[in-house]
Amino acid sequence: MKIGLVVNPVAGLGGAVGLKGTDGADTVAEALRRGAVAQAGARARRAMALLAQRVPGAPLCVAPGALGADWVAGLDLAVQTAPLPAPTGSAEDTRRAVRALGDCDVLVFAGGDGTARDVASSLEGTTGLLGIPCGVKMHSGVFAISPEAAGTALGEMMLNPAAIRWDDAAEIMDIDEDILRAGRLAPRLYGYARVPQLRARIQAAKGGPRQDAGQALAGAAAEIAKGMEAGTLYLIGPGTSAGAVAQAIGHRATLLGTDALLDHKIIARDARSADLERLAQGRKLRIVLGVTGRQGFLLGRGNQTISEALIAQAGRAGLIVLATAEKLDALAQPMLWVDTGDPQLDAALSGFVHVHTGPRQRRLIRIGAAA
Amino acid sequence: MTRLPTFHAAKWDEPLVMDMGRPGGRGQLFPAPEPEVAEAVGQNPVPAAMQRKDRPVLPEITEFEAQRHYLHLSQMTLGMMGVSLFGTCTMKYNSKTSEFATWRPQIAEVHPYQHPDTLQGVLEIMHDFDGILQSLSGMDQFVFQPGGGADAAYTMTAVARAYWADRGQLGQRTEMVTSIQAHPCNPATAAAAGFTVINLPLEENGYPSLEALKAALSERTALIMLNNPDDMGIYNPEIREWVQAAKDVGALCFYDHANFNGVMGKLSARELGFDACMFMLHKTFGAPKAGGGPAVGAFGCTAELAPYMPAPVVVKQGERYVLDEDRPKSCGKIREFWGNVPQVVKAYAWARAMGAEGIQLASDISVVANNYMDHRLSQLPGIARSNPDVTKRRMEMTRWSLAPLHEETGIGTVEIANRMADYGIDPWWMSHEPWIVPQPFTPEAGELWSKEDIDLWIDVLAQIMQEARENPELVRTAPHNQPIAQVKGDAFEDPSKWAMTWRAYLRKRDQAAAQGAA
Numbered sequence: 092m093k094i095g096l097v098v099n100p101v102a103g104l105g106g107a108v109g110l111k112g113t114d115g116a117d118t119v120a121e122a123l124r125r126g127a128v129a130q131a132g133a134r135a136r137r138a139m140a141l142l143a144q145r146v147p148g149a150p151l152c153v154a155p156g157a158l159g160a161d162w163v164a165g166l167d168l169a170v171q172t173a174p175l176p177a178p179t180g181s182a183e184d185t186r187r188a189v190r191a192l193g194d195c196d197v198l199v200f201a202g203g204d205g206t207a208r209d210v211a212s213s214l215e216g217t218t219g220l221l222g223i224p225c226g227v228k229m230h231s232g233v234f235a236i237s238p239e240a241a242g243t244a245l246g247e248m249m250l251n252p253a254a255i256r257w258d259d260a261a262e263i264m265d266i267d268e269d270i271l272r273a274g275r276l277a278p279r280l281y282g283y284a285r286v287p288q289l290r291a292r293i294q295a296a297k298g299g300p301r302q303d304a305g306q307a308l309a310g311a312a313a314e315i316a317k318g319m320e321a322g323t324l325y326l327i328g329p330g331t332s333a334g335a336v337a338q339a340i341g342h343r344a345t346l347l348g349t350d351a352l353l354d355h356k357i358i359a360r361d362a363r364s365a366d367l368e369r370l371a372q373g374r375k376l377r378i379v380l381g382v383t384g385r386q387g388f389l390l391g392r393g394n395q396t397i398s399e400a401l402i403a404q405a406g407r408a409g410l411i412v413l414a415t416a417e418k419l420d421a422l423a424q425p426m427l428w429v430d431t432g433d434p435q436l437d438a439a440l441s442g443f444v445h446v447h448t449g450p451r452q453r454r455l456i457r458i459g460a461a462a
Numbered sequence: 463m464t465r466l467p468t469f470h471a472a473k474w475d476e477p478l479v480m481d482m483g484r485p486g487g488r489g490q491l492f493p494a495p496e497p498e499v500a501e502a503v504g505q506n507p508v509p510a511a512m513q514r515k516d517r518p519v520l521p522e523i524t525e526f527e528a529q530r531h532y533l534h535l536s537q538m539t540l541g542m543m544g545v546s547l548f549g550t551c552t553m554k555y556n557s558k559t560s561e562f563a564t565w566r567p568q569i570a571e572v573h574p575y576q577h578p579d580t581l582q583g584v585l586e587i588m589h590d591f592d593g594i595l596q597s598l599s600g601m602d603q604f605v606f607q608p609g610g611g612a613d614a615a616y617t618m619t620a621v622a623r624a625y626w627a628d629r630g631q632l633g634q635r636t637e638m639v640t641s642i643q644a645h646p647c648n649p650a651t652a653a654a655a656g657f658t659v660i661n662l663p664l665e666e667n668g669y670p671s672l673e674a675l676k677a678a679l680s681e682r683t684a685l686i687m688l689n690n691p692d693d694m695g696i697y698n699p700e701i702r703e704w705v706q707a708a709k710d711v712g713a714l715c716f717y718d719h720a721n722f723n724g725v726m727g728k729l730s731a732r733e734l735g736f737d738a739c740m741f742m743l744h745k746t747f748g749a750p751k752a753g754g755g756p757a758v759g760a761f762g763c764t765a766e767l768a769p770y771m772p773a774p775v776v777v778k779q780g781e782r783y784v785l786d787e788d789r790p791k792s793c794g795k796i797r798e799f800w801g802n803v804p805q806v807v808k809a810y811a812w813a814r815a816m817g818a819e820g821i822q823l824a825s826d827i828s829v830v831a832n833n834y835m836d837h838r839l840s841q842l843p844g845i846a847r848s849n850p851d852v853t854k855r856r857m858e859m860t861r862w863s864l865a866p867l868h869e870e871t872g873i874g875t876v877e878i879a880n881r882m883a884d885y886g887i888d889p890w891w892m893s894h895e896p897w898i899v900p901q902p903f904t905p906e907a908g909e910l911w912s913k914e915d916i917d918l919w920i921d922v923l924a925q926i927m928q929e930a931r932e933n934p935e936l937v938r939t940a941p942h943n944q945p946i947a948q949v950k951g952d953a954f955e956d957p958s959k960w961a962m963t964w965r966a967y968l969r970k971r972d973q974a975a976a977q978g979a980a
Contacts, residue, residue: 443677451658
């Protein structure tokens with residue numbers, strides 16, 4: 092088990108001084124000017140101290156200096172530092188460090204959504220990702236709930252790798268901070284990462300053969316596809332869960348965008364809101380959605396092409412939601428959230444929705460307004 | 463503090479019984495027949511066509527060796543007589559008196575193919591025990607065919623299917639609604655019977671909201687299946703409204719009484735509006751618990767549903783007890799014959815020994831015992847009660863979480879369960895799936911165990927939690943005082959490693975050897 096560690100030393104700087112994020116050198120400078128104190132390194136150390144306590148002498152590959160090594164000094168870990176030129180103070184440091192660490196089983200980073208993006212974009216192969224939460228924005232589904240939880244998870248991974256299950260579809264999301272500072276929350280979906288699933292651990296003796304999550308999803312999708320009505324427009328939202336419905340009728344849906352299906356044919360790919368609204372005119376509309384990992388967002392995170400007008404037209408009854416039982420069990424709160432931009436619409440969507448978790452299996456979950 | 467036991471299990475390094483012994487080893491050597499006998503029956507009275515051609519593959523050992531071998535095996539278990547506060551199961555002592563009752567020839571040597579006139583005694587017991595369960599539930603008829611709680615839940619789904627088919631609505635009534643914390647046999651059996659399963663989430667109160675139930679119910683709902691209290695130990699006080707909401711859409715209501723111990727004699731499923739219920743004779747009623755079959759889930763229902771029950775049912779006609787097989791609307795058989803009759807006899811013996819007042823008192827004791835446990839456990843730093851905001855007292859069990867200790871030390875519920883065995887304490891029950899409470903454990907004291915036993919159990923837990931802080935490796939690698947250390951779970955998911963019979967074992971061993979050689 093090879094674990095790599097990268098710290099974004101300036102992650103989270105902006106939060107304490109009201110900057111809503113820390114993307115870009117100018118913002119970092121402004122945050123420091125306002126008296127912000129870096130937290131990411133100390134939080135990374137909290138996680139690694141727990142790993143050292145659990146698994147004394149555990150091997151750990153780190154980036155040099157403030158990007159890693161500084162924060163694990165003196166801990167009972169077999170630290171190997173990857174060679175790297177002097178840091179530039181930019182996001183490029185994170186990307187270079189990830190590349191220098193090479194092929195890890197799991198790459199741990201201390202940062203927020205911006206760091207997650209930088210790390211994910213530089214990862215290769217099947218390396219898993221685990222975030223030590225340090226950022227101002229953390230909409231991605233890759234973060235442990237605390238530094239200690241991350242440390243516990245790493246210890247568990249080292250001691251009992253067979254007990255860990257991996258989820259290949261954790262969202263990497265980030266917000267354009269300039270737009271956010273202007274008062275609008277508009278997170279975008281940038282891709283998917285592989286993350287360890289820890290809560291799924293069960294007692295093997297009574298567990299019996301496990302249901303394969305992919306099969307459950309495919310079964311649910313096939314059932315939904317079978318029930319599709321002629322003449323109804325189906326929007327397939329981003330992600331593998333929603334995409335499974337398109338796949339059930341032989342199409343490959345756009346992973347990071349929204350497609351439109353009519354009478355089992357894709358009539359628009361990766362479409363914009365205006366095009367979708369035009370297609371939906373005069374038609375019955377259904378919207379097929381997945382759920383973002385750990386955060387539990389249904390609308391308003393990464394799927395903003397599904398506009399308020401479309402959501403209002405479909406209504407809560409027109410939402411078709413798919414998620415595996417494991418994903419639902421791992422949510423931080425047992426709720427789904429909507430943030431359409433229209434508080435009245437959010438309120439109208441609040442209530443219970445059926446989530447398809449497998450063939451002939453559904454779970455009712457309450458939708459709440461995130462705002 | 464209680465003195466903790468210093469315990470070490472025996473460890474016998476013995477081959478499988480099939481690999482023991484020597485050619486010619488026998489338990490009994492029978493003398494050759496006397497000449498008069500041989501003359502009367504012939505030298506070989508078994509007709510040639512019925513004689514086996516090969517020899518049975520049996521271990522060739524003496525009776526003494528067989529006794530010694532099985533004694534040794536039993537010494538390597540915890541013996542089912544320890545302090546086992548195993549929640550959701552209500553572990554009880556299985557009285558030897560009722561065990562002996564079932565060894566009497568009137569039970570042990572009868573066969574369901576006998577003429578009912580020769581079975582009046584055992585039929586009377588089944589009929590009268592049906593009456594006892596009727597008084598505890600308000601239902602009109604019970605049947606004992608199901609071989610366990612899940613089998614009884616399956617019986618409900620089969621009865622519901624027959625009921626809706628008889629009304630021509632099976633095509634419309636396709637959904638079963640239950641709570642995510644109901645015993646998993648409810649969704650599993652409903653799925654096996656072809657229903658779509660709709661799970662309701664638990665909300666702040668520790669049970670699903672009425673609002674969620676109403677959102678799930680429709681003219682497609684065939685039935686709802688519920689435990690109350692569920693595994694959190696929280697009684698849902700809105701249960702009448704729940705049943706009414708289901709009735710309003712025409713659905714059937716099934717009360718899974720797996721967690722009956724806390725409400726025995728306190729409520730009646732019928733009065734709450736339910737159409738059917740089930741009792742676990744092997745847990746609540748003091749009969750032995752057994753895995754996957756040799757138990758009884760007694761299924762009872764109203765007269766309206768009774769025609770759809772599995773047949774036969776035992777009924778009294780005049781002074782005679784008869785097996786009513788003529789039930790054209792029956793869902794069919796769930797199991798052969800009448801079920802595990804010795805278990806019914808033991809449950810009957812338990813109920814008669816307890817009496818109505820005794821059953822109510824046992825229920826009170828089990829709730830008081832759990833609340834005593836709650837009080838002591840809540841003083842242990844490192845554990846947290848499920849639904850901590852619910853201040854109401856729990857019923858006969860409480861689900862707890864070791865998440866704080868796990869975060870602090872990395873030691874979780876699996877490790878502690880393993881370590882408990884080192885003190886001779888039966889490992890605890892964690893949780894049914896899904897684990898919505900992290901690092902769960904679910905103790906249930908029941909009415910059996912003394913305060914001393916409960917204190918011992920809690921003191922052992924406190925000791926292990928201290929070990930987790932001071933020497934986590936000791937706990938992580940437990941058990942140390944048992945004949946077998948940790949069992950790797952992987953084998954349970956690998957069919958090539960399972961063998962339920964000697965023949966399967968040989969076949970898979972040979973396959974593995976052939977693969978290894980290739």
